[in-house]
Amino acid sequence: SGLPHIKTLCVKNCGELDLWDVKDEDGDAGKGNSVNSSTWPCIKSLEVLSLGGVSELQSLPSGIGGLTALQRLSIIKCDNLKTLPESIGSLSQLRALAIFGCSKLEALPKSIQNLTALQGLIIMDCPVLKTRCEKPDGDDWPLIQHIPHKLITQS
Numbered sequence: 001s002g003l004p005h006i007k008t009l010c011v012k013n014c015g016e017l018d019l020w021d022v023k024d025e026d027g028d029a030g031k032g033n034s035v036n037s038s039t040w041p042c043i044k045s046l047e048v049l050s051l052g053g054v055s056e057l058q059s060l061p062s063g064i065g066g067l068t069a070l071q072r073l074s075i076i077k078c079d080n081l082k083t084l085p086e087s088i089g090s091l092s093q094l095r096a097l098a099i100f101g102c103s104k105l106e107a108l109p110k111s112i113q114n115l116t117a118l119q120g121l122i123i124m125d126c127p128v129l130k131t132r133c134e135k136p137d138g139d140d141w142p143l144i145q146h147i148p149h150k151l152i153t154q155s
Contacts, residue, residue, distance in 0.1 A: 008048040045069055047093075052076035059083045065090035077101040089114035098122040105129055113143045120149040130154050 046067050051057065057078045064070075065087025071094060075081065081102045088094075089111020095118060099105065105126050112118075121144055123129050132140040133152045144150060 005045055006043070007045060008050075009043075009046055010048075010050040010052070011054060012050075012052040043067060048072045050074040050076070051078060053078070055079045057081050060085055060088070062087040064088060067091060068093065070094055072096045072098075074098040075100070075102060079104065081105050083107075084109050086111045088112060091115060092117060094118055096120045096122075099124070099126055099129065101125040102129075103127060107132055108140045108143055110143060113146065116146075118147050121147045121151070123152045125153075125155055127154060 044067070047069050049067065049070060049072070051074065053076070055078065058080050059082060060075075062085040064085060068091070070091050073091070073094060073096070075098070077100065079102070082104050083106060086109045088109050092115075094115050097112075097115075097118060097120070099122070101124070103126060106128055108129065123133060129140070130152055132138045133144055133150075135141050135145070
C-alpha cells in the first residue's frame with residue numbers, strides 16, 4: 001500500500017495545505033511531526049522534495065529529519081516560513097538545498113553544519129538570511145562555510 005518507491009514530491013501553490021496532518025487510508029489523522037508515522041511510510045525513499053507557494057507553512061516539521069534518503073530540498077516562496085527545524089541536520093544524504101523568496105525565514109538551524117554531504121546552497125530573496133550568511137561576519141556564516149558551492153543573493 002502507499003507509494004513505497006516514490007523518489008520525488010513537488011508541492012506547489014497549495015496555500016492552505018497542511019502537509020504534515022495527512023489522513024491514512026483508514027481516515028485516521030497522522031502525527032504531523034513524525035515522518036515515521038504510519039501515515040508516511042512511502043516518504044522514507046524520497047530523494048527530492050520541492051515545496052513552492054505553500055503560504056501557510058510557518059515551519060517544516062521536525063519529522064523531516066527522518067527523510068534519510070533526501071538528496072535535494074527546495075523551498076520556494078513559502079511566504080510565512082519562519083524556521084527550519086534542527087532535525088534538518090539529520091539529512092545525511094542532502095547534497096543540495098535551495099531557499100527562494102522566504103522573506104520571513106529568520107535563521108538557518110545550527111545543525112546545518114552537520115550536513116557534510118551538502119555540496120550546494122542557494123539562498124535567494126531571503127533578506128534576513130542574506131545578512132546572516134554574509135562572509136565573514138554574518139551570524140550564520142560559520143554554519144555554512146564548509147559548503148563548497150554557495151550562492152546567496154537578493155534580486
